[in-house]
Amino acid sequence: xxxxxxxxxxxxxxxxxxxxxxxxxxxxxxxxxxxxxxxxxxxxxxxxxxxxxxxxxxxxxxxxxxxxxxxxxxxxxxxxxxxxxxxxxxxxxxxxxxxxxxxxxxxxxxxxxxxxxxxxxxxxxxxxxxxxxxxxxxxxxxxxxxxxxxxxxxxxxxxxxxxxxxxxxxxxxxxxxxxxxxxxxxxxxxxxxxxxxxxxxxxxxxxxxxxxxxxxxxxxxxxxxxxxxxxxxxxxxxxxxxxxxxxxxxxxxxxxxxxxxxxxxxxxxxxxxxxxxxxxxxxxxxxxxxxxxxxxxxxxxxxxxxxxxxxxxxxxxxxxxxxxxxxxxxxxxxxxxxxxxxxxxxxxxxxxxxxxxxxxxxxxx
Amino acid sequence: xxxxxxxxxxxxxxxxxxxxxxxxxxxxxxxxxxxxxxxxxxxxxxxxxxxxxxxxxxxxxxxxxxxxxxxxxxxxxxxxxxxxxxxxxxxxxxxxxxxxxxxxxxxxxxxxxxxxxxxxxxxxxxxxxxxxxxxxxxxxxxxxxxxxxxxxxxxxxxxxxxxxxxxxxxxxxxxxxxxxxxxxxxxxxxxxxxxxxxxxxxxxxxxxxxxxxxxxxxxxxxxxxxxxxxxxxxxxxxxxxxxxxxxxxxxxxxxxxxxxxxxxxxxxxxxxxxxxxxxxxxxxxxxxxxxxxxxxxxxxxxxxxxxxxxxxxxxxxxxxxxxxxxxx
Numbered sequence: 221x222x223x224x225x226x227x228x229x230x231x232x233x234x235x236x237x238x239x240x241x242x243x244x245x246x247x248x249x250x251x252x253x254x255x256x257x258x259x260x261x262x263x264x265x266x267x268x269x270x271x272x273x274x275x276x277x278x279x280x281x282x283x284x285x286x287x288x289x290x291x292x293x294x295x296x297x298x299x300x301x302x303x304x305x306x307x308x309x310x311x312x313x314x315x316x317x318x319x320x321x322x323x324x325x326x327x328x329x330x331x332x333x334x335x336x337x338x339x340x341x342x343x344x345x346x347x348x349x350x351x352x353x354x355x356x357x358x359x360x361x362x363x364x365x366x367x368x369x370x371x372x373x374x375x376x377x378x379x380x381x382x383x384x385x386x387x388x389x390x391x392x393x394x395x396x397x398x399x400x401x402x403x404x405x406x407x408x409x410x411x412x413x414x415x416x417x418x419x420x421x422x423x424x425x426x427x428x429x430x431x432x433x434x435x436x437x438x439x440x441x442x443x444x445x446x447x448x449x450x451x452x453x454x455x456x457x458x459x460x461x462x463x464x465x466x467x468x469x470x471x472x473x474x475x476x477x478x479x480x481x482x483x484x485x486x487x488x489x490x491x492x493x494x495x496x497x498x499x500x501x502x503x504x505x506x507x508x509x510x511x512x513x514x515x516x517x518x519x520x521x522x523x524x525x526x527x528x529x530x531x532x533x534x535x536x537x538x539x540x541x542x543x544x545x546x547x548x549x550x551x552x553x554x555x556x557x558x559x560x561x562x563x564x565x566x567x568x569x570x571x572x573x574x575x576x577x578x579x580x581x582x583x584x585x
Numbered sequence: 586x587x588x589x590x591x592x593x594x595x596x597x598x599x600x601x602x603x604x605x606x607x608x609x610x611x612x613x614x615x616x617x618x619x620x621x622x623x624x625x626x627x628x629x630x631x632x633x634x635x636x637x638x639x640x641x642x643x644x645x646x647x648x649x650x651x652x653x654x655x656x657x658x659x660x661x662x663x664x665x666x667x668x669x670x671x672x673x674x675x676x677x678x679x680x681x682x683x684x685x686x687x688x689x690x691x692x693x694x695x696x697x698x699x700x701x702x703x704x705x706x707x708x709x710x711x712x713x714x715x716x717x718x719x720x721x722x723x724x725x726x727x728x729x730x731x732x733x734x735x736x737x738x739x740x741x742x743x744x745x746x747x748x749x750x751x752x753x754x755x756x757x758x759x760x761x762x763x764x765x766x767x768x769x770x771x772x773x774x775x776x777x778x779x780x781x782x783x784x785x786x787x788x789x790x791x792x793x794x795x796x797x798x799x800x801x802x803x804x805x806x807x808x809x810x811x812x813x814x815x816x817x818x819x820x821x822x823x824x825x826x827x828x829x830x831x832x833x834x835x836x837x838x839x840x841x842x843x844x845x846x847x848x849x850x851x852x853x854x855x856x857x858x859x860x861x862x863x864x865x866x867x868x869x870x871x872x873x874x875x876x877x878x879x880x881x882x883x884x885x886x887x888x889x890x891x892x893x894x895x896x897x898x899x900x901x902x903x904x905x906x907x908x909x910x911x912x913x
Contacts, residue, residue: 427680427682
């Protein structure tokens, strides 16, 4: 059993060594994807194109403007005394937001009266708009003299744990890792068995006493090693470039990641035993790993806000469990007590899928 | 070597020793396609049995059933007295199978391929065994070459080595020399002859009738049935009628004239003239000559010739199409 499994594994390694382009792609692709997506995918809003209409021109209005600009979120793209050009500027996307300061701002503040400034927003991108609005409110509140602030008797003092700056990269990069690792691991093995079918070598294998379990384990192990290496590289990169802290134990992290990768590889093997050509296997592998991981894992869209039926479906997506465990370990530094349920789920997924693939191979082997 | 039964087909010829391989009324259907429609076959120790027949006759299916790669739809298939399908893992340690298509890893070297299969087959001391086999087929100098970079003949020799690693008792070969040059083909058969002399039992499917002539017994398959089962020499005597060699000039006129003669069938171009099959086992050559001369042909030769296996093959596989018959 062990001898034959090893024989298959060694043979797969030889294939990987001979086909170094594919191997390099398997190793490097996760890191390249992480770089591309890591920088592109961000909910942090910066460099908002802001137009300012200052009808006051007082010291107070200049102070307010200065605090907007010094916050780092806004770029001043337009400064005028009148409102007439604003609709056109919004339409042409020259600006995303506009701050309109009334002519009596300075006078009102000097007199200790309550007053307001107008803040206009392009709401067509609601996610960005919400973030801009929050930022603008904070700035205005901070700039208001204490006298005005006193009107609110109860104040919430907010403390954000684990990610005090609310950097979306801290939240997104672990999800991105799950996404990338899932896609690469599924693709890696999706081609492994079907390739033997296409080349006709499966006929030779079938004429030997090799068992389906041995064949599939032997095929999965080398790719597990490759995928684990790629995962380690990606995590290192995430830490160096995107300030993702790794607070928990590396050992736990490695364990959970291996479980997750095993599930992905097993899924690829299952596809491989069902597909008839490498092309079909590749397509199915890509779709079935990418879409659920992207949409149904809680990577971007919170599972709790999905319809009940879809929530049930998400139970079948391994990335869902990995994400919880990964974020716990990486961001919170939690031990197994915080995510053992997820780890068990990952193990069950890998085991069940590999068993299905084996049953399927037994029939064709 | 066991004597082959005198006439075809051979269903229950009492054998001195139980057959190494035996198929009884084996049928195989892929969906609605009936690949085998009742094959009977017995192979005894030390025999070299050739499987011939047109494409789609069922040669590959028969071999795959014997190799435990395919479960028969009906009938009984035994190897070493054991039903094949339920015991296939055990039996595969005792049989060697050479697939029709090159089924080794092109991106692995000769030696890596051998090591892989040796480990799967559980061959002890495979290095020694492999070296001896490689030496024997003349591949030793190429053992570090990638299999894809071998010539067609060398690939087949490598496949042969891989199928012999575990010292099987019976070797099943599916068109092992298809697309291989004549010199290598002869070498390959010399190897097979040596193996046979060492006591290995062979079952070879082949598209080449000259190869079938080297076998101790030949099975002619057609549309999933055994049409004939006899030693090659005796198979030729199964030809209905006899073969006449006719040549003359002008050739065009001869061709046209031959087509009009009712006593001739299957006129095939052969060397300078034609081979024609007569329905009558003792044809009236005088009458044929006269008819041709009357048609304006200068007849050079008109003589009976011994039937080749090819003549028999063509005649036997053609007959059922003209006049449908029951099982032979």
